[in-house]
Amino acid sequence: MADSVQAQKLVYLVTGGCGFLGEHVVRMLLQREPRLHELRIFDLHLGSWLEELKTGTVQVTAIQGDVTQAHEVAAATAGAHVVIHTAGLVDVFGRASPKTIHEVNVQGTQNVIEACVQTGTRFLVYTSSMEVVGPNIKGHPFYRGNEDTPYEAVHRHPYPCSKALAEQLVLEANGREVRGGLPLVTCALRPTGIYGEGHQIMRDIYHQGLRLGGRLFRAIPASVEHGRVYVGNVAWMHVLVARELEQRAALMGGQVYFCYDKSPYKSYEDFNMEFLRPCGLRLVGTRPLLPYWLLMLLAVLNALLQWLLRPLLLYAPLLNPYTLAVANTTFTVSTNKAQRHFGYEPLFSWEESRTRTIRWMQAKDSSAQ
Ligand SMILES: NC(=O)c1ccc[n+]([C@@H]2O[C@H](COP(=O)([O-])OP(=O)(O)OC[C@H]3O[C@@H](n4cnc5c(N)ncnc54)[C@H](O)[C@@H]3O)[C@@H](O)[C@H]2O)c1
């Protein structure tokens, strides 16, 4: 069994440590967790940037592995004090099959839980999503809600279904006896739409704007608020939760926390323009240029085309009935639960988050030319 966290020489495992969020969690741990002794980064695809991390005082161990393979997860977990499980298949565009999404997100999470139990790892932090709550299939708004706001969470899409099931598994595992006889302490973090350095969808939308001559056309009413949170703050929340779980196990074990910061409440498109405008793009229209029914028709056509073309090629545009419904339904959080339970305050102000994201977009922009 792993030593007590009190030993002050901690071994952390970050699954999905080479993803958009995972990389920020890894870098944040190296900067902000002084008790860190070894950092294991487990991912299906390892990034070459990991090499630069290996020169510091913390032992960085890169493990190429698959969360759907229980033995690989168990081997990576053995001897770890804390697991931060961010690995997941984030697919709302129909790129992967529902079965694959379930295997990675649900079975993969079950494997992580069993690995903790078998090897004696006591602390598990799970990256959940706002989508385990909503927007639901009925399009009900969730306006500045918190963790206790009543909301009918009904889903059909494989991605939110898988995240909801996985989150439930993690929360139910809280208190299970791990090897050595002590209880497992788990909790789940629910980011809203994450933005920041490395955000692939933002980059895709930017390139779409360039192809359209530097313009984007408004599709969503400006009044529809979409929750966003800066990746650095989401990473910081993960680091803080992991740090505080032992001391505050009774309070935090089995809990869910929305990830939040001071990012402004705006529509998905208006928020993106905070970064895309300084990169030379403009958003045309103060109201959607196409009526909602026509957009939905285009979204359905995209879904049909995807299905028809599947034997030949993968057609996975941003617009489909699900993404349109998510973008077109108000979903924002307003809570201080993380502050009350473990003293979370955003590490990055909105201005800093914005500046860092713009700098990243502009650097990417010039390196692409
Ligand atoms: N991006 C968002 O806006 C957002 C919002 C809320 C929650 N989340 C959650 O945050 C987590 C990270 O998301 P992200 O945006 O960084 O996605 P990402 O795709 O950039 O990162 C996911 C990482 O998991 C790895 N991975 C996928 N399948 C794996 C497998 N079978 N075995 C091992 N590793 C595997 C990928 O290689 C990737 O590095 C996910 O669990 C996602 O559900 C993301």
Ligand SMILES: CC(C)CCC[C@@H](C)[C@H]1CC[C@H]2[C@@H]3[C@H](O)C=C4C[C@@H](O)CC[C@]4(C)[C@H]3CC[C@]12C
């Ligand atoms: C309708 C089009 C004009 C615009 C399409 C935008 C669409 C691709 C965006 C809108 C909202 C985005 C999702 C939202 O930010 C939250 C999450 C939760 C997270 O767990 C995974 C990513 C996801 C689903 C975003 C995906 C892209 C969406 C749907």
